[in-house]
Amino acid sequence: MRVFLISLLMVSFFSFSSFANKVKIERVEPMFWWVDMTNPNLQLLVHGENISKYDVAVNYEGVKIEGIVTTDKPNYLFVNLKIDKGAKAGGFDLIFSENGKKKASYSYELKARKEDSANRKGYDASDVVYLIMPDRFSNGDPTNDSVDGMKDKLDRENPDGRHGGDIQGIINHLDYLQELGVTALWNTPLMEDNQPRTSYHSYAISDYYKIDARFGSNEDYARLSAEAKKRGIKLIMDVVTNHCASAHWWMNDLPASDWVHVFPEYTNSNHRKSTTNDPYVSKVDYEKNFNGWFDNSMPDLNQKNELVINYFIQNTIWWIEYADLGGIRVDTYPYNDKDAMAVYSGTIMEEYPNLNIVGETWLSSPAEIAYWQKDAVNHDGYNSNLPCVMDFSLFEAMTQAFNENEGWNTGLIRLYNSLAFDYLYPHTDNLFIFAENHDTGYLMSMLEGDINKLKHLMTFLLTTRGIPQIYSGTEILLEGKKSDGDGKMRVDFPGGWESDAKNAFTAEGRTWKENEAFDYLKKLLNWRKENPVIHTGKLMHYVPENDAYVYFRSNAEKTVMVVINKNEKAQKLDLNRFSESLGAFTSGIEVMSDEEFDLSKGSISLAPNTSIILELK
Incomplete structure (x- = not known):
């Protein structure tokens, strides 16, 4: 009986010892991935108590560990996997061991990718x-x-x-x-x-x-x-790549000491986004814009840490694949580290060449906004790889143009002047307007x-x-x-x-x-x-006169004439001025009213305070 009790105690002891030595994996991100991605590399964030001291192994055809990255935080390690072309969808175990002894395993899944996923078409001017x-x-x-x-x-x-x-x-x-x-x-x-x-x-x-x-x-x-x-x-x-929540789970145990920007005392961003491309900028002002916190509840993420920017690249790709997305919008783009974000946008666009990514570029002038669009000719040679930018300059013009009287630089001329700076943008059809x-x-x-x-x-x-x-x-x-x-x-x-x-x-x-x-x-x-002519057709506009702004969209198939008429009185619009765009057209059907306009007489009548869209014939 005594021997039996001793045996039970020994079993309990060894079972407890075995349990005590087990590693608890708290989190693995991304939680799963896909085969046949253009980029074969995958970096897993693994979070668990003292996880950084363990070795990791996999045994799955077409998948191998390229390396392990540890930081100054013992509860994290980053596993670099390479997934060969031809690897099959399925599950495998990540084996965690110490001195050759298995301590834990984690089941990981590779999913089959949606057909033609890499060629998905993103949103565009259509x-x-x-x-x-x-x-x-x-x-x-x-x-x-x-x-x-x-x-x-x-x-x-x-x-x-x-x-x-x-x-x-x-x-x-x-x-x-x-x-x-x-x-x-x-x-x-x-x-x-x-x-x-x-x-x-x-x-x-x-x-x-x-x-x-x-x-x-x-x-x-x-x-x-x-x-x-x-x-x-x-x-x-x-x-949102610039900042996370102060309530984010990792704020209790950061993956690395430099995962977020830390200051001796709380430091807010100066919100001076113009420091980005200011040739005279001081280092202190530049760094305060990029490294200061957006708000005291929004810790500023350090994209200069390659682990951070890679985390967000993979997170964005994960959501694109998982939810079959048609595009991305990135918040507070000029607050992020610009070089890291060039890697972010470039890597995602390499995976999905027909996708679209728009950055929130809340700046006032076309020169400042254009700096952030891919292929812009910038004084410092910077290329953001960001396909689309938000046209806040045109936004400001629109919100003022219809609320003020016409003047040398007020009213509809604001729209004309804003568009006149389009030569700064390398891709004018890929501007987000609102x-x-x-x-x-x-x-x-x-x-x-x-x-x-x-x-x-x-x-x-x-x-x-x-x-x-x-x-x-x-x-x-x-x-x-x-x-x-x-x-x-x-x-x-x-x-x-x-x-x-x-x-x-x-x-x-x-x-x-x-x-x-x-x-x-x-x-x-x-x-x-x-009407594709509105999506990508050539734009030609004419300086507003008498509270009327006239422009044309044209392609090989169609020409459309638009008249924005703010004048509170009826007026005649002399068409001779627009002969360069009108060519041989003699009539137009108004899109909203179906009314036919005779253009052959050299002028048309405009009702007070009315805009028209004419499909020219």
Whole structure:
């Protein structure tokens, strides 16, 4: 009996010892990968207690370990794998050992890649992008409004609180977007943001591989992409590489001491993005822009650390493959380390040569913005590899041009002058153009509620060069100002919640004025969709006169004449001035009204405060 008890104790001791020596793998990212990628290299971030002291091995045909990278943090190691062409989809174990003794294993999966995934077509000038802030669009699944473990709970009465919009709400209204004529959908970030307040915008990400549970799941996001694709709508993911959330899981145990920028005391970015290409810039100002924190809840990531930038390259590629994305938008682009981001954009575009990536380049002048576009001729030889930039210069011109009287440099001449600097851009068709977004006031508030001004602006936005983006609610005249505490910032879309008294997703739920705006945009967007001349046709414009701005889009098949007429009085437009563009055309059919204009008489009559789009014959 005593021997038996001793034996039991010995078994228990050795079992406990064996258990105590086991390594607990807390996290491996990316969680899985794909075979047949253009780049055969994959770097796994492995997190576990004292994991850095262990050796790692794999035994799977076509997969080998190229090296192990450790940092000054014992709970991390980075495993460099090479996945040969021809390697088969399947699972294998990562074996962790010490002195030849196995301590742990982790099952890893390589998935089959979607057919022709590398050649996926991204959004371009043939698209119209619709921007949604998901929390404020539609609540399709009330069961996820507040989630255990997530700090910020539902509070729809609070302008800065979570209102409950989610992925299912977007899916529920994809038919509405299709009817409107939208062909690309950009949502502000849907990844987890577990900050205790103002988390609804999700620009402070706490887990880069997880959709926020209050929006849904990773599977829901992939389903949104699939359902959008069925309707001819590409899905664009909003990516944040400059900063993470102070609530990010790794902030309790950084992968490396220099994973984020650390200062003796808290240091905010000076937000002087012009330091990027300033030939006279001081080092202290330059570094404060790039290395300072965007906000005290948003630690600034150090992209100069190759492990950091590689993490984000792989994270972006992972989401493109997993959710079958049609493009990427990168937040706060000029705050990132510019050399690292050239690697980021270049590597992703090598994997997907027909994709598109737009960077948020919030700068005022075309010279500053053009610096960030791929192939720009820059004084320092810098090439960003970033295909598309956001044209904030034209944005500023649009928001002023329709609200002021004509002068030497005011009114419609602002549009002309902004476009006159297009020679600075190497790829003018690949400019992201917009008159409002989630960071600005609502367009109808800026336009003082004037629907004629809206029609003018939308006519211009949707017929000039570039990739137009409209913001959720423009089509129903939503108003609101970007000022803290006014209760109108980032307002909810009426009808997105079951309790809403009004449902603007339906014609019956809209006022006659809202239907006028919706129908106008619907016709214009759907016409634009079918007219490549507007996507890539040559642009020729004429200096505005008498509150009228005239320009032409032309290709081998078609010529379109656009007249933006702000004049409050009826006027005759002398056509002789435009003979270079009119050529032998003698008539034109107005796109929105179907009215025929006779051009043979040398002039046309313009109704007061009316824009026209003529398909020339």
